[in-house]
Amino acid sequence: MSISTQSLEQAPFQNSFVEELKGEASRNKNPRQVPGYHYSRIEPTPVRDPHLLAWSDDLGGFLGLARPEERGPAVNALAGNLVTESMKPFAARYGGHQFGHWAGQLGDGRAISLGELTAVDGSTWEIQLKGAGPTPYSRRADGRAVLRSSLREFLCSEAMYYLGVPTTRALSLVGTGDKVVRDMFYNGNAQEEPGAVVARVAPTFIRFGNFQMMAVAGEKDNLRALADYVIKHHYPELGEPSPEVYMRWFEEVCRRTAVMIAHWMSVGFVHGVMNTDNMSILGLTIDYGPYGWLEPYELDWTPNTTDFSSRRYAFGQQPQVALWNLYQLARAIAPLVHEPEALRGSLDQYTKTLAETQHAMMLRKLGLTELNQEEDRALIEGLHEAMAESQVDMTIFFRRLSHAAPALIASSENQNALFQEIVQAASYGTSPEGEQMLHQWLQRYTDRLHQESADPEAIRESMLSANPKYVLRNYLAQQAIEAAETGDLSVLNRLMEVLKTPFAEQPEHDELATKRPDWARTKAGCATLSCSS
Ligand SMILES: Nc1ncnc2c1ncn2[C@@H]1O[C@H](COP(=O)(O)OP(=O)(O)OP(=O)(O)O)[C@@H](O)[C@H]1O
Numbered sequence: 097m098s099i100s101t102q103s104l105e106q107a108p109f110q111n112s113f114v115e116e117l118k119g120e121a122s123r124n125k126n127p128r129q130v131p132g133y134h135y136s137r138i139e140p141t142p143v144r145d146p147h148l149l150a151w152s153d154d155l156g157g158f159l160g161l162a163r164p165e166e167r168g169p170a171v172n173a174l175a176g177n178l179v180t181e182s183m184k185p186f187a188a189r190y191g192g193h194q195f196g197h198w199a200g201q202l203g204d205g206r207a208i209s210l211g212e213l214t215a216v217d218g219s220t221w222e223i224q225l226k227g228a229g230p231t232p233y234s235r236r237a238d239g240r241a242v243l244r245s246s247l248r249e250f251l252c253s254e255a256m257y258y259l260g261v262p263t264t265r266a267l268s269l270v271g272t273g274d275k276v277v278r279d280m281f282y283n284g285n286a287q288e289e290p291g292a293v294v295a296r297v298a299p300t301f302i303r304f305g306n307f308q309m310m311a312v313a314g315e316k317d318n319l320r321a322l323a324d325y326v327i328k329h330h331y332p333e334l335g336e337p338s339p340e341v342y343m344r345w346f347e348e349v350c351r352r353t354a355v356m357i358a359h360w361m362s363v364g365f366v367h368g369v370m371n372t373d374n375m376s377i378l379g380l381t382i383d384y385g386p387y388g389w390l391e392p393y394e395l396d397w398t399p400n401t402t403d404f405s406s407r408r409y410a411f412g413q414q415p416q417v418a419l420w421n422l423y424q425l426a427r428a429i430a431p432l433v434h435e436p437e438a439l440r441g442s443l444d445q446y447t448k449t450l451a452e453t454q455h456a457m458m459l460r461k462l463g464l465t466e467l468n469q470e471e472d473r474a475l476i477e478g479l480h481e482a483m484a485e486s487q488v489d490m491t492i493f494f495r496r497l498s499h500a501a502p503a504l505i506a507s508s509e510n511q512n513a514l515f516q517e518i519v520q521a522a523s524y525g526t527s528p529e530g531e532q533m534l535h536q537w538l539q540r541y542t543d544r545l546h547q548e549s550a551d552p553e554a555i556r557e558s559m560l561s562a563n564p565k566y567v568l569r570n571y572l573a574q575q576a577i578e579a580a581e582t583g584d585l586s587v588l589n590r591l592m593e594v595l596k597t598p599f600a601e602q603p604e605h606d607e608l609a610t611k612r613p614d615w616a617r618t619k620a621g622c623a624t625l626s627c628s629s
Pocket residue numbers: 202203204205206207226233234235237238239240241373374382383384385627629
C-alpha cells in the first residue's frame with residue numbers, strides 16, 4: 097500500500113507557538129534586545145540557488161512529505177525562499193549560560209521556524225531552518241551556516257535517531273549557491289565556503305535558555321505562559337498547569353535529560369558544547385556543532401577546540417554538566433512553584449534515573465541479566481577503569497566483545513589468544529599496563545558470563561543489538577564534507593544509508609567501522625573541531 101504524500105509547499109502548517117505565545121509586532125531584522133516577548137516574527141532571507149543535497153526519506157514519509165526534486169518549490173521552501181500562506185515564520189528569544197557564564201539574550205540568530213506539520217500518526221512537528229538568514233537575535237553574525245557544519249548536523253541527527261538516542265531530527269540539507277565567510281581554524285584567515293540550510297524537525301525546539309531568559313528579565317507572566325505552552329503541548333499527561341504540575345513537569349524534564357545522557361555515554365557521543373541554550377526542554381539532543389565520537393576511550397576527551405583548556409564539556413563531564421544545567425533551569429522556574437527548595441529533590445530524580453539507565457544499558461551491552469547488583473556494578477566499574485587505562489576504541493571493543501561472547505562462554509584453552517585478539521582489534525597502541533587490566537577484566541567478565549543461562553548465540557545477538565558497529569566517526573563526516581564540497585554526494589549518501597542500520601553487520605561497508613586512521617588523528621575536522629560553523 098502506498099501512503100499518499102504531498103510536496104512541502106502544499107503542506108498545511110499550524111502555528112501554535114506563534115498563536116499561543118507572545119511575539120513582537122516589528123518584523124525588522126536589526127539585531128536588538130527583545131524584552132517582553134517569546135519570539136519575533138521574521139521571514140527567512142532568500143538565497144541565490146537553492147538545490148537539494150540530501151533528504152531523509154523516512155522522516156519525510158513520516159511527515160507525509162514527498163521527496164522533492166533537486167530544484168523547485170519544495171526546495172525553495174526548505175531554503176527559506178518560499179514562505180507559503182500557512183507558514184508563520186519566527187525566531188525564538190532565549191538566553192543561556194555559555195561555558196558556565198550567563199550570556200544574556202542569545203535567541204535564534206540563524207534558525208527560523210516555519211511552523212508545525214502533522215505527521216501520519218497525528219503528532220505535531222516543528223520545522224526549523226538553520227542558516228536561513230539574520231534575525232533580531234543574530235548579534236554581529238550573518239545568520240548563515242556553512243555546508244560543512246550543516247552536513248555534520250544533518251548526518252548526525254539522523255544517525256543518532258537510528259541509534260535510538262533521543263534527538264531532534266533533520267529532514268533536508270539544501271545548498272544555497274551562496275558563499276559564506278568563516279574562519280574555520282580561528283587563526284584570522286577567513287575564507288569563503290559554500291553555504292547550506294538544514295531543515296531540522298522536533299516536537300519543539302524550546303530550550304532551558306528560553307525559560308532562563310524570561311526569568312532573568314523578570315517576566316513572570318511570560319515564564320508561566322511558556323511553561324503552560326510546553327506542558328499543554330508536550331507533557332499533556334501531567335494535566336492542567338498548576339504549581340504542583342510545574343514540579344512534576346520539572347521532575348520529568350530531569351528524568352528525560354538523564355535518559356538522553358545515559359544514551360550519549362553508552363555510545364560514546366560527546367556533544368561538545370552543552371550550554372544551557374543547547375539543552376532541549378524535551379530531553380532531546382539538540383545543536384550538532386563541535387560534537388564527536390569517542391575513539392580512544394578517554395574521559396577527558398572533547399572534540400571542541402574552544403574547550404581544550406577547561407574541558408568543561410568533555411565526555412566524562414557530561415553527566416555532571418547536565419545536572420548543572422538542570423539546576424539552572426530549576427532556578428529559572430522557581431517563581432512558578434510554591435516551594436522552590438523542593439525542586440532540588442527533583443534533581444535527585446536525574447541522578448537516580450541516570451544511574452539506573454546507565455546500569456541497565458551497560459548490562460545489555462555486556463549481554464548480562466541482573467543477577468547480583470553489587471557484583472555487576474563492580475564489574476562495570478572495572479571495565480570503565482580498564483578502558484580508560486587502555487584507551488581502546490569504545491565502539492570496536494564492545495562490538496568485538498559481542499561477537500566473542502559465545503567463544504568466551506565455551507572457554508577454550510585459547511582464552512588468552514582470544515583476549516589478545518579483542519584488545520588488539522580495538523587498540524590504538526595500548527600500554528602493557530592497560531593491556532593487562534583489560535585481560536584481567538575479560539577474565540572476570542568470562543566468569544560472570546558463565547552464570548548466564550541463556551543460549552550463547554542469543555547472548556551474542558542481544559549484544560549485537562546493543563553495540564553499534566557503525567557510528568559517525570568525525571573523520572567519516574569530514575570525508576563526506578570534502579567530497580560534497582567538490583559536488584560529489586556519494587560519500588554522504590553511502591553514510592546516510594549505512595547509518596540507518598548501525599547495528600547490522602553490512603559487511604560490504606566494513607571499512608566504515610574500522611579504527612580511526614592515523615592521518616585523521618590531528619587533521620582538523622577529523623578528530624577535533626572549532627565552533628566555527
Ligand atoms: N552565523 C550565525 N549568525 C547568527 N547567529 C548565530 C550564528 N552562529 C551562531 N549564532 C547564534 O549564537 C548563539 C549560540 O551559538 P550556537 O553555536 O550554540 O548556535 P547554533 O549552532 O547556531 O544554534 P542552535 O543551538 O540553534 O543549533 C545562538 O543564539 C545562535 O543563534
